Structure formats: C-alpha cells, structure tokens
Amino acid sequence: MEESTAESTAENADTLRMELKKTMTEILGDGGVSEDRGEADGSSRVLKAIDEAVRILNRLREVESKMAESADTSSSSPAASVLQVPKEFKCMLSRAIMSEPVVIASGQTYEKRYIQQWLMYKQTCPKTKEVLSHRLWSPNHLVDELIAQWCQANKYDRPEASDAPIGLFSDDIDLLLERISSPSSFEDQTKAANELRRQTKRFANVTAFFVAEIPDSITRLLTPLPALGEVIDTYPGLQKDIITALLYISSLEENKTAVAQHPLVIPLLTKSLKKGTAKTRRNSAEALWLLSKLDSNKIIIGNSETLKALVHVIKEDHFTAAISASYAVFHLCCLPENRGKVVSEGLIPALINRIKERSYVYIYFALLALMTAQNGVIEEIENLGFVDGMFSILRNTSCSVTGENGTLIFLRMCGLNTGNRDRERTRLKLIKEEEEKYSTFSKFAKQGSERAVMEAKAILQWIKRSGTGEEP
Template structure:
C-alpha cells in the first residue's frame, strides 16, 4: 500500500514538473520579448506577471521548494508606498504591485505615473493580485503573524506625513529663485485644488500661509502675474475649507493682499481674490476682520467698474457682508444703492444685485438714495421683462419699501400702471409675497390718487 502511495506521489511530482517546465518556456518567451523590444507594449509585462503567477502557484503546492527566506519575503510583501505588509495587493498598469488604498490615494492626488518606475500609466485600473495575497496569507500563518486585513481608508498618518513633507518642500521654494517659486506655486495650486484634506493639512503647517504669500508682500504683487495668480488661487482653495477660514482671515497679510490683488493682476487673479473674500466672509467672526480692513470699499470699487467676472464675485462677497449691520451701514454710506441701480440700468448682474437691494432698501439712507435715481421706471421694466419669479418678487419688495409715503414715486407708478398694468398682472400671477406687495402698491396709489379708482 505504501508503495502505491509513493508511486502516486512520484507521478504527481512528475506531472507537476512537466507543467512547470512548460510554464517556464512560456515565461522565457515573454521575457525575451520585453528584453529585445525597446517599445514593447504594457500588456507584455502583464502577461509575464500572469505566467509568473502560474509558476508560483505550482510551487505553492510544495511550499518547501520556494527557497525564499523570511527576510526576503517580509520585504517583498511590503507596499512600496506605505512600507507595510499589504492587506489588499493590486497590480497597476505598470505591472508593479501596491496595497490598494495607498495606490488609490496616489492616483487621486492627480499622479499619472507609477510610484516606483515613474512610467506614465496607460490606464488607472487596479487588478487584484490574488497570488501575492495568498503568499502573504501563507507566510503570515507559517510565521505566526496576524494576516493583514484590507485597509479601507488610509487618509491617516502615512499619507498625511507624505503630503506634509511635500508641502514643506514647496513652501521652502517660496524663498528660492523666481523660477522655483513659480514651479512651486503652480504645484501648490494643483494640490490644494484636488483634495479637501490637502487644504486642511496645508493650514496645519507652521507659518504656511505667510510662507505661501511671502513673494507677494516682499515685492509688488503685479510684478509677476502668473506667480500672483497661482498664489492667490491657492489661497482661495484653502479658504474654501471651513476648518481653515478663521486661521486664514486672522493672518495679518491675507486681507491686504486680497484687496491689492482685486485691483491688479490677471482677470483670474482679481476674480479669485474677490472669491476668497467671499469664502472667508461666510464665517461670522471673519466679517468683523474684513469690515475693518477696508475690503468693503474695495469690493464696492470693483462692483462699480470692474470686469464682469470680478464684479460677480464682488457682489457675492458684498451680499455676505451685508448680513452684518455695521458693514451694511458702512456700504450704504458709500452709495451702494446708487452703484447697484446703475448696474441694473445696464442689465448687469440684475438678479444678484436685487438681492442686495432687498437687504439695504429698508435703511433710510439707502431708501433716500433710491428715490434720487430712476428706481421706479427701472424696476417696473425688470418686472415686465424678467421670467424669474424671485426677481419679480424682489423688485416688488423694493418698490413697496421705497415708494410708500412718497407721493412723487407713487405718481410715477400711477402713470406707468395706467399704461402697462404691470402691478395688476403681478398681483394675479406672482409669488405670494409678490402678490401682496403689488396689491399694497395698487392700494397706496388708489388712496393717494382717488381719481385712479376704477381705472
């Protein structure tokens, strides 16, 4: 009986040996193609890995034949990025194996190359490396070590440490040559754009904001428009994260540089500087800082005569700042209402600016300013021509606030309404608020000019 078992085992070994020989021949052919051809296709590498996998599987049937010591295996099973034994090994297009979450983070950061070989990747698909996973499992069990579990999230210490090191290096280059500053600024803009977590990591570095902006406050901001644009855009990126807003606004160099950058530089720079002020203003405690910095006046200046793209961002910032009584009053005394009406006359940012007018029209000075310009004629025209229900409603609210008790404006409304019936139509078709405002205005007209009743 023993002889039959031995004979059977010998036969199995013989069969296994033949299979192994055949696989080796396939491997030799694949490797020759890779070694001979300079421009071999990536799939040739993948094919070689597949053949190696089959060869290893044959060897696994007889583990003692692997001939690999523990030191070699422990290094071979480590992810090149994390330096830890892989829990979920996957093959990249380059043929290199990594632990899934670490290589996924590498790719999510916008990298288009293999971490080890720096080869440009033809695709970013990740293929599970079942063989390596099996080898790791067997090695861990034989060594009495716990089998590593797949890691679902590595937004932890290792990845954070890597990005911190990268950010520090780039910030150090802000004190180097102009060329190095420009290269670093472009990369900082990209890194803070692609990942919210990067924005948090950046602001946690000591002195990061001051180091970032040092090239701008050490010389005229407009000296190098491309450098200025990348630095201001990076500042916008980090300001958009809630955890960073206070720290950014409280840095004494930030607001002055944003104000200056709204006036000088590329259109993109000016637009992003205004957008950064808006992002920072969404935190109530920052409104006080911005209000005392001179920024409201600078924003109004941009709204009065800036590029349309910049004006749009400035309008958003002013809308946010006007929720604070002190800043709202400050802007009203700077003739905000008149500036807005002139823009609405020119059909510029009508919907956005009407929202600001609703906020400020109840203030006596703003209402007085609106009575001095052709507000009635303009807003009735907007109601007539607009298809937006909110726009019509805002016009009605402003007209109701400004015209009530003012005979001259009510008379102007009376004349226009007698010709066009705009308010009457709004009272029938508008939103509930618009209907109420239109009805109130019609009632005021009738009470002020009794002859209009029944018209």
C-alpha cells in the first residue's frame, strides 16, 4: 500500500511537471497572442496562463514535499517497508527483529541487551511474569539461525548487534506516570517528570510504546498542568519537562494522530505558548509544528485558539520560538481555510518585521510567499511599504529557496487583478523599474533554480507585454 502511494505521488509530480512545461511554453512562446487576436485579448490569455502556472507550481511544491517526507520516513531497506517480520523473530522488549537472541530460565527468547537490562533490576520473565529460578541466559542458536535464513531469503537487512544503552520498559514508565499524575509530593512529581523527559528524548523505544501500550498515558502525563490552573507560572520546571516530553512523544509518526486528538493536548500547548519559560514556549511551538504535518491534525489545530497564539509568538517572542512557530504556521496554512485566520491576527506585518531583522530570512520569506495566495495579502504588503524590501532581498540573496519564493511573489503580483487600475499600473511600473535598474529577474532567468528560472521568465514576459507600465 505504501509503495503504491509513493508511486502515485511520483506520477502526480511527473504529470504536474508536464503541465507546467506546457503552460510555460505558452507564456514564453509569443505571449499567448495569436496573429488574429487583439493586444488586449492576448494579454488576458497571458494573465490566465500565469495564474495557471502559479497554481501548478504550488501544487507541485505540495506533491514534492510529500515525496520528500515519504523518503525521509521510509526504511533504509526497501524490503523493510513492505515485509512483515514474523512476530516470533521480534523481541517483546525491543519490539524489533532480534540481532542476538538469548533464552532465559523461563524458556522465552529476547534480544540480549534488552533482557540484560531487565534482569539487572527484576527476576521475573517479561512475558510470563513468573519468578525466575536464576538470572542467567544463553544464546538461542536455533532462533538466531532461523532469523538469519529468513533475512537472507527475503533480502532483509538484519541490524547489527549493538551495545547502545536502552530506555526504561513499560512497567517503569508506568510508575513514572503514576508519580506524575498522583504525586506523594511536588518534589517527587517534578523528579518523575524530569526523568520521563530524559527518557523520551534519549530512547526511541520509550516514545514507541508510550502511546500504544501504556493505558491513558497522555492523560496521566498532562494531568498536573490543568490542575495547576493559573498558578502554573509558580512551577515552570514541571511545565517545561511535561511539555518537552510531549514534544518528543509527538516526534514519532505513529503517535501524531493520537496526541493531537487527545482533548487536553492542543489547549495545553496553546496555553504554554503564552506562559512559561522561553524554552517551554519554543517546545510548545515545535510540538505543534510536528503535529501539524498530518493533514487531519491541521484541521484540529486550525479550529482552536492556537493560530492566534502562534502568530503572537512570531510577533513578540525570542527568535528560536518564533522560528518554530513559523514552521507550525506554514504547515497549518497549507490548508487554505487557515490562511485567513492568521492574516486577521496580524501575521503579515509580523513576518515583515522578522524579515527586516535579517535573521533566518528564508523561513519567514517562505511563509510570506505561501500567504500571498490568500486574497488581500499582496495588497497588505504593498500598503505596508515592503515591496522595495522584497526587491532588496531578492536582489542580494544567495539562497535558492529565497529566490524561488521571491520570484513567486512577484509573479503573483504580475497576475493579480484587483480592479484598481492605478494600483496595478504602479505595481507593474515598480517591477519594470527593478528589472531595468538591476536586471534582477534576468539574473534569475539565467542562473536561478529550475523553479526560479521559470518564474522569472514568466515575469519578464509580463514586463514585455506591459510595455511602459500602462495597462496592456
């Protein structure tokens, strides 16, 4: 299923590239004007072609983004994403295929380093729960050989044996959650939250079974925060550790849906964007960024007060929190219905102010480019007097991503029909003057990235059609 989805995504990308090439050919060939058509009719066709090119470019970016995410999350072994490893070959403690299977006194087989850690603290069998007569173990050569034969037959990359440390097991995490949700003292509660934060950060197996195997784990983790209410500022360390643990738990793909759908999560992350330490606010924004990568979560987060809080962080907070908030807003605004909400909360002037600081321009400029697809945003940029600022960035950037986003913004400006002829004349005049004075778009048309080249050529064609800035 995953393989067919990836193939379908790749086919969609190829189709979009063909459509884009066809549309750009129409724009670049003769301006879309046939010999038997008038000048005004021809310019109208060019405008429609530019709009279509922008639409295809946006769709292509979305598809290629999904392809990149799919590639990032896929296994290093092609077979690993398709094959189902027999459960008999998996260790119930590591939840992975065994590299060094060993048998213990109960007759059960486990991955060596996992059962070694288990037996350091306990004298029971993890599976049968029986008390063991001894804590010794021995290699299970039969299982080892069966796994080796299966991996060879199925061309499966069996992991090498490792001495890397491992995290706590389910029972131990359960005890930490008990201490967090029903503390004997605030000091003990804080220590337990701190330990859980360290475990979720360091060990993938802890985040893997946290949601899937521990009853009411999210509720028990978050219980102290709503209980504290408005006095949460008195306990910044506890809040930071709980929110940070939630961030690491959210980083696992299979946890994202359950985390975002939990009724406590989004409200508490939103509250933590406003209260707590700078690190708490940053980690709250980063957790929302991770969760917003799923389309279903975009709807959940977009229907809350979270968008308003994220925009506030971009406006006012330390730059690290603002960056994480910008990434979150970018993902959320891939859903068109969320764009109007963030614009109404003042996102555009906030982005412009951040861009003027000249730090991490490519992040804020990418979000600004995405937002120009929303009605009224280009006009707001013009009203805020930032057109010259965008010209300056585009003129001096060495970043290919910023070049693509800058040329996309100006391509959209060329094709924007607001009904205000004076505004449109002024806009096209500014674009033409920039090209005449600095050859900005000619440079991108010659040496930009593939996308920037196509966008810049379309802008140059529109300048050509516009003449001296009068309406074509």
